[in-house]
Amino acid sequence: MMNPIRQFSPLPTRMLSSMFVKLIFPGWLSFGWISFSGLSASWFAVVWFAAGGLSPGRLSAAERPPTAHAFLVAGPTFTGIIDEQGREQWSAPRAGARDGWVLSNGHVLVAWANEVIEFDLEKQSTWRYGLDPANGEIGSIERLENGNTLISELGANPRLIEVGTDGQIAVEVPLQPETENVHMQTRMARKLASGNYLAPHLLAFAVKQYTPAGEVVQVLRTDGDSFDGREAKHWPFTAIRLKSGHTVVGCTYGNRVVEFDAEGRVVWEIDNDDVGDIIRDACGVQRLPNGNTVVACYGAQKGVKMFEVNHDKAVVWTYAGPHRAHHFQILTTNGEPLPGKPMK
DSSP states (O other), X not given: OOOGGGGTOOSOHHHHHHHHHHHHOTTOOEETTEEGGGOOHHHHHHHHHHHTSSOOOSOXXXXXXXXXXXXXXXXXXXXXXXXXXXXXXXXXXXXOOSEEEEOTTSOEEEEOSSEEEEEOTTOOEEEEXXXXXXXXXXXXXXXXXXSOEEEEEEESSOEEEEEOTTSOEEEEEEOOOSXXXXXXXXXXXXXXXXXXXXXXXXXXXXXXXXXXXXXXXXEEESSSXXXXXXXXXXXXXXXXXXXXXXXXXXXXXXXXXXXXXXXXOEEEEEEHHHHTSOOSSEEEEEEOTTSOEEEEETTOSSSOSEEEEOTTOOEEEEXXXXXXXXXXXXXXXXXXXXOSSOBO
């Protein structure tokens, strides 16, 4: 994937990135976790190519085109970036990834069952972690603000680990998945602003919050009366802690996404009755800055593979291309990069 900025000038990358962005997007000074004064050419290349070119600009609601997203997909047939026109723009060396992130430096961090690799845009590995042989699978990853990479390992020693840039384990948190079924122990674990960790345990029907010492301090359950018991298979896959203290959970085979308040009450949800029977295994979920929710239908062999729904439960975007998503990251909307760290 060629860096488009290189076509315009041989100026140093950092200087050119700032100048070029201000030229094309003069009204943008910064967004979220990326300052344009220090924007890397690699990140801008991802945004530029993923968006398919220039932003449509600041349009009124009547003039605004239908919603279009570029996104990173981690799935069984493709792992890479798909642009707003549905075209494959960048691909990892192989498919079958479990989790993935486009980082602020433009690199792509990908987790497979046996390893985690950070790639630059030329697909060169810049960092790697291999699964501990004592365990069976890697479940999820997250690059943290301190530079460590959070990894969930499933197996005889289920755990969360923070791995430093030197490849050494800096933090280890034992998990309590309540099953010896390795594949079904844990999915999209994330670190919270408090320093604790959030881990969805599928067969425990529980999203558990852990301290760094491994103490469970909160449990959100997905097998109560409002979930029709365990027979409904509301296995928690994704758990997203919002700034409000609410938690959004994707419930896989239950074909349902719920939002819990801080006391564990369900305050918002969607299921197939709300969205026209398009949910097929609600795995990856992302809450967008505008409050909308994007859901991956991992079990969909045809038709809609991902969709976006607003708070009123109206579907405002779908992806029905060839690739299923285990998880994903929305990168742009109608040519504009999403602000802030992704809530996924």
